Structure formats: structure tokens, C-alpha cells
Amino acid sequence: MKTITVRYFAMFREHAGVSEETLTLNAATVKDVFECTRDRHGSTEPNGHCKVAINDHMADWDTAVSDGDIILLFPPVAGG
């Protein structure tokens, strides 16, 4: 089990009701974190539509997570 800080943005934050929380999870990759927190961020999106960052660096879905990481979960972006 790892202690991970998860930050939610936009629609994810609205669904979770918090912008950030620290969770203890059984997760190897950021994709695992995304799946484990589905009931928090409420996304029905395939994760391929979303983006993720670890400690302020954009990450791939199969990037490994470590104890103490800060994971940023980004819903589909729509700038401009």
C-alpha cells in the first residue's frame, strides 16, 4: 500500500467535492490510481481521454507511482 496525494481538476474536483486528498492505495501505476479513485472523481471517460501528472510532470498512464507522490488527475482538456 502507498500513501498518495491525489489532486482533482475541473469536473473531477466538482464530483469529488475536494480539490485534493491523501489516500492509501494499492497502486503500481498512475492508471491504477485513476481506476481506484473512479468513485471519487466520477469519471466515466476512458482514461485515454484524460491526462495525468506526477509531481508536476506530465506522465504516461503506465508510469509507476511511489509512496508520497502527488498525482494530478486531469479530465479532458478544452483550452482556447
Add this chain to the structure above:
Amino acid sequence: MKTITVRYFAMFREHAGVSEETLTLNAATVKDVFECTRDRHGSTEPNGHCKVAINDHMADWDTAVSDGDIILLFPPVAGG
């Protein structure tokens, strides 16, 4: 013979030393006017690089000229 008013623009005007003159020419088309006035406008350009207008309407080189027409001789354009 026709009496034609010819207006020169940009480098043509500079070479002719006048912006407009009335000439009596043996000319059937505006191309004839262009050729007859080569020593005036000084162009070594093929006429295909230039443009011409009759009485403020853009014309083709084979458009016929009439007595009293005002022919505008435009050197190669370079706007923008």
C-alpha cells in the same frame, strides 16, 4: 487612328515622366496600346506580368479599345 488617354502608374509613371497623356494611336486592343507606349512607360516586362484597365474596369490584354478610352497601365503589382 484613335485618341486614347493613357495613365501610367508607379515605375511606368516615373519612366514616362507624366502620370497621364493623350495619344493618337493605331491600336485595336489594349495590348497594342501597351506595345505602342513601350518607349513611354519603359517596361521591359512581358505584358503578362502587368495589368491593364479600361475606364476603371480591369481588362484582358485582347480587349478592344475605342476612341476616347482611358487606359490604365499597371506595372507588376506588389501589395502587402
Add this chain to the structure above:
Amino acid sequence: MGILSCCFPQLRAVDVIEVTDSVIDTAALQRSLKNPAAGGYCAFEGWVRNENEGHVVERLEYEAYEPLVIVEGEKVLAEARALFPFLDARCVHRVGMLELGECAVWIGVASAHRDEAFKACRFIIDKIKVRLPIWKKEHYANGDSGWVNCERCAAHGIAE
């Protein structure tokens, strides 16, 4: 409509091309294209730059035959509208003597989405450069000057 007519004062039905011998007020022109249905705006400006084909340029002098600039310019705008349906487009070309950095031509296009705005703006400047009766004379640092040949002539060579 009170609020809309305040924020969008100049909803226009026709596309406009103009010739001016004064500094082009690009900010005012841009405001005139504001439209509540517009999601994308693309602008192009041609600036006087300090070099052309190896010559150091100090000034540019533009001459235009305004009556046919307007007629041909309106045709270009209508063609652009038919190809890339936009909301509004405007174009202003300056004439007279311009210093380095000054704006010689401004084009603005507002459209619902960005694709039409970009494509129409590019189409309009490309056509303006080769179709409108406008000429420019470069004034060089060494005191010489020279009329600039049109882009199409340069691209196709003298033999055309």
C-alpha cells in the same frame, strides 16, 4: 439587445476594404469585427522590415490606384467568403511613405470557428499581393531605391 448593441457596436453586413494614408488603427478595426457569434478571430499584418533580398531597407513607399483596389478587393473578400464562410472580414492597405515596423496592410476575419478565420485571412492576403493595383518602392540605406516586383513574377521568373 441593449447590452449586445453596447458591446458589439458595429455589426456589419458587408466586408470592407479600404485604402488610407494614415497609421492603421488596428485596435479599432479589430473592435469593429466583434460579433457575439464569433468564436475565432485571425488577423494578419504586413510590417515594413529592414531587409529584402540582401538590401538594407530604410523605408517603404506604397502607391495604390484606389478605385480598382476597392473593386478588386471586394471581389477577393467575396471569393474568400464563398470558400470559407466567416462572419465578417475587413482589410485596410496603407499608402505613402512608411517607416520600419509600420503596418502596411491589416486583415481581420471573425468567424464561428477558427478554421475559416485562418483560411480566409491567408487567402485574402495571398490574393491582395498579386491582384490589387498596389506597388511598393524600397528605399535603401545606400540612398538607392527600387520598385519591388510582384511575388508571382518573382516565383515564375522573367520568362513567363
Add this chain to the structure above:
Amino acid sequence: MGILSCCFPQLRAVDVIEVTDSVIDTAALQRSLKNPAAGGYCAFEGWVRNENEGHVVERLEYEAYEPLVIVEGEKVLAEARALFPFLDARCVHRVGMLELGECAVWIGVASAHRDEAFKACRFIIDKIKVRLPIWKKEHYANGDSGWVNCERCAAHGIAE
């Protein structure tokens, strides 16, 4: 150089992307791209429009994660510069609540010739829309609101 440094006050070596919660001062941004070697300038602005997919839109709310907007935005600008060598480019994206007609994003590119300016500007806005961590929520006339899905998602469908 006295005259040049007066007319061209902000010659810069790097391309800049910024996030702001204030009105974007597009005129000042444009002036900052003035460069004596620039002959072409292309700008794009995204404006809040009154309709999206059949909904009457009254306001748009933008949220951004600024640290990664800057990092990813600088990557986009560097990619654009490699593909379409220009002189200078800048981008500003606004966040917070925007009214109809307000500018949400501004991109300006100055280059020696127009081709690079148009292509780089288009490249930058296309990438910004799908790569930067920015989200927008539409507020509708009927009181509802909704987050807008990204263009790429919409284009490729939910099955991707």
C-alpha cells in the same frame, strides 16, 4: 540603435506563454512582438461566443493548472519554432469567468515572411486546445452549466 530601441522596445530571445485572470491586453502584446526584421505578423484570438452545439451560452468559465500550462505551452512554442522558424511568438490564456465577446486566448507570431507566421499561429492554437491542462465550463441561458469536452475527444468519439 537609439531609434531602433525606441521603436522596438522589447526584443526578446524566448517565446512566452502566460496565464492571466485579467483582460488580455492584446495591443500591448502585439507591440511586444515588434521587430525590425519582421515582415509578417499573424494573430489568433479565441472569443466567447453565444452558442455551442445548440445551447445558448451566456458566459464561459476557464480553469487552468498554471504550472503545467507553462511547461507544456513552452514545449508547444518550441515545436512550432522548429517546424516554422519565426522571430517571436507569445501566447496568453485567460482564466476565470468571461463574458460574451471577451478574449479567452491570444496568440501572436512575428516572422520574416507570412507563411511561417500563419502556420506557427495555427499550430500553436491547435496544440493548446488539446494538450494544455485548461478546462472550460459553459454557463447557459437556462441556468444550466456544463464542462466542454476536448476537441480531440469529440472528434474521435467516446470509444477511443
